[in-house]
Amino acid sequence: MLYPIGIQNFEKIRRGGFVYVDKTDLIYKIAQTGQYYFLSRP
Known part of the structure; x- marks a missing residue:
């Protein structure tokens, strides 16, 4: 499984x-x- 780490396109x-x-x-x-939520993005 490949994760697109650092790829913005x-x-x-x-x-x-x-x-x-x-x-x-x-x-x-x-x-x-x-409600308020904190959405963190790796």
Whole structure:
């Protein structure tokens, strides 16, 4: 399993066979709760 550490280009992630997890739906749910969250990104 390849992790895209340091890669900021979506095309390189997809073409390179790296792991990509789309969490867009989860971010929407968090935004709708009206609470504060700290989202850390490695």
